[in-house]
Amino acid sequence: MSYNIVVLLLGSNINDPENNIQIALKKIESEIGTILKNSELITSEPVEFDSYNNFCNIAVKIKTQFSPIILLGKLKKIEREMGRLKDSSYFGAYQDRIIDIDIILYNSIKFISKKLIIPHHKNLYERDFARDLINEVK
Template sequence: MSYNNVVLLLGSNINNPENNIKIALEKIEDVIGLILTKSELIISKPVEFDSYNNFCNIAVRIKTQISPIKLLGKLKEIEREMGRTKDSSYFGAYQDRVIDIDIILFNSIKFISKKLIIPHHKNLFERDFAMRLINEVR
């Protein structure tokens, strides 16, 4: 049985963000796989949209047997269970959110589909807060 080494980035900025992150991490371990490493939990300002609500962010490295597309589906299911019924692509812009879980790295593969691009370019190369957290768990 082989496992995939995956880096995820989580963010929340409404309805008790720190608790939302905690709940999402529990759901990830219950449904997806073992969390191997966690970054520090930080507070960051919203990026690419205006909001009065700061984000709580964390990066984690997990091991899972799930493929990239199935993983995306399970992460979206966790987001829906937590109250995020529509993501940014639906609105055409970023908005406040109860939880956001991005797949940043999946082993060392490059994967491109209509729904998913790995590695996650913006978080890996453009957003300072994200790069710092990701580097803590790589």
């Protein structure tokens, strides 16, 4: 069976963000694949929207057998299970969230569909905090 190496970025800024990250990591490990490496957990200010709630963020490198679209579906399922019923695309703007899990890199491929673009351009090139975390696990 072949495996894929994927970098994910997780963020949370409401309802005990640090605990939300830990719950999501456990779900990723049990439902998606092995966590090979994780970055430090940091606190960052909201980006591209105003909020009084700072984020907890972490990047992880995982090994999974799932294709990009199947992986996205499984990550969205984790987000829904944790209480995030609709993502930013539904609202047309960023807002506070209990959990956000982005696929940043998937092996070394470029992948483009209506629902998913890999690599994740904003987190790799526009957000310093994200780029630093991602570089810790690459």
